[in-house]
Amino acid sequence: MSLRDILTAQIHAQGPMRLDDYMSTCLLHPQHGYYTTATPFGTAGDFITAPEISQMFGELTGLALAQAWLDQGAPAPFTLAELGPGRGTLMADALRATSRVSGFVEAAEITLLEASPALREVQANTLKGHTPRWIDRISELPEQSTFLIANEFFDALPIRQFVRDGSHWRERHVGVTDGQLTFGLGPAQPQPALAHRLEDTKDGDLIEDCPAAAPLLSTISTRIATHGGAALVFDYGDWRTLGDTLQAVQDHAPADPLDSPGQADLTAHVDFEALLQAVPPCTASRVTPQGVFLERLGITARAQALAKSLSGAALEAHVAAHRRLTHPQEMGNLFKTFGIVPQGAAMLPGLET
Numbered sequence: 426m427s428l429r430d431i432l433t434a435q436i437h438a439q440g441p442m443r444l445d446d447y448m449s450t451c452l453l454h455p456q457h458g459y460y461t462t463a464t465p466f467g468t469a470g471d472f473i474t475a476p477e478i479s480q481m482f483g484e485l486t487g488l489a490l491a492q493a494w495l496d497q498g499a500p501a502p503f504t505l506a507e508l509g510p511g512r513g514t515l516m517a518d519a520l521r522a523t524s525r526v527s528g529f530v531e532a533a534e535i536t537l538l539e540a541s542p543a544l545r546e547v548q549a550n551t552l553k554g555h556t557p558r559w560i561d562r563i564s565e566l567p568e569q570s571t572f573l574i575a576n577e578f579f580d581a582l583p584i585r586q587f588v589r590d591g592s593h594w595r596e597r598h599v600g601v602t603d604g605q606l607t608f609g610l611g612p613a614q615p616q617p618a619l620a621h622r623l624e625d626t627k628d629g630d631l632i633e634d635c636p637a638a639a640p641l642l643s644t645i646s647t648r649i650a651t652h653g654g655a656a657l658v659f660d661y662g663d664w665r666t667l668g669d670t671l672q673a674v675q676d677h678a679p680a681d682p683l684d685s686p687g688q689a690d691l692t693a694h695v696d697f698e699a700l701l702q703a704v705p706p707c708t709a710s711r712v713t714p715q716g717v718f719l720e721r722l723g724i725t726a727r728a729q730a731l732a733k734s735l736s737g738a739a740l741e742a743h744v745a746a747h748r749r750l751t752h753p754q755e756m757g758n759l760f761k762t763f764g765i766v767p768q769g770a771a772m773l774p775g776l777e778t
């Protein structure tokens with residue numbers, strides 16, 4: 426039975442599905458989920474992420490966390506955490522680069538939040554020689570100083586969509602029409618949690634809500650405020666989302682989100698405003714374009730140093746990777762970053778409050 430058949434049967438039995446349920450089934454279904462079955466990353470996969478583009482991304486972000494660790498008195502032991510580590514490339518590059526920061530790697534207890542058993546195996550393989558521990562829920566983060574990174578994690582969290590109808594909202598659902606999965610709208614209902622969006626929307630506007638995002642960041646902020654640490658988040662998105670940003674990608678090309686459940690990556694823009702509301706009791710930096718942040722951390726100097734030992738096609742690929750990560754017309758502007766630190770602590774390098 427394919428995932429499409431499973432979803433169709435479920436909708437026939439229980440009625441139209443909420444979009445967040447559809448999205449989490451497509452991504453994480455134990456047998457057919459996109460992340461559970463596929464190895465979607467890298468040039469051979471459906472999409473390519475910053476750490477897969479160049480080792481420089483993991484090196485620089487790892488060093489930024491190590492600087493924050495030094496600024497906070499080099500606590501030992503501490504949790505070095507990553508949310509949704511994919512193939513484990515970022516963590517491996519970060520550990521290699523920070524091995525020169527005295528005491529950092531030795532004191533780091535590597536903790537990975539990963540839902541996919543298949544990707545856990547890939548991560549274990551990439552991180553051979555280290556002893557990572559995997560957690561299923563963010564609440565399992567140890568009660569100790571925590572330095573955490575998340576790249577393209579929040580965009581994979583399931584969203585709900587609501588269309589404004591007067592002072593009420595109609596939730597977008599996935600139903601079945603003539604045997605096909607189709608979008609539909611539920612009944613108009615008040616949504617007290619969306620009251621603030623009545624200010625900046627009009628009838629017919631669509632807005633999105635990612636129910637898991639803020640509670641997750643809130644747990645991280647509480648750990649960091651209580652025990653010290655820092656978090657560095659990268660994703661693409663906007664300040665206060667408006668409009669449908671759900672997207673499916675298969676074989677590096679856009680696809681219809683309902684076309685091949687479980688076989689395409691499904692993501693949505695991150696609403697940085699909603700996410701940053703969960704930061705107190707910590708201090709957040711400004712949301713900063715990825716390109717600006719990487720330039721401030723010295724990516725050009727690092728790129729030049731690496732270029733010295735390259736020639737021919739490898740050199741061309743390296744130059745292209747640098748451009749791809751930083752150029753405003755590539756990932757440099759679309760992707761944004763922010764950091765969080767305890768109140769009164771020095772902000773991560775490359776970011777400002």
Ligand code: SAH
Nearest residue numbers: 460474509510511538539540541576577581
């Ligand atoms: N950070 C990686 C991979 C990004 S893709 C990179 O930059 O290459 C998203 C990652 O988050 C995958 O590892 C996926 O399996 C994981 N993931 C998605 N939803 C998750 C959830 N709800 N809980 C834990 N991990 C999740």
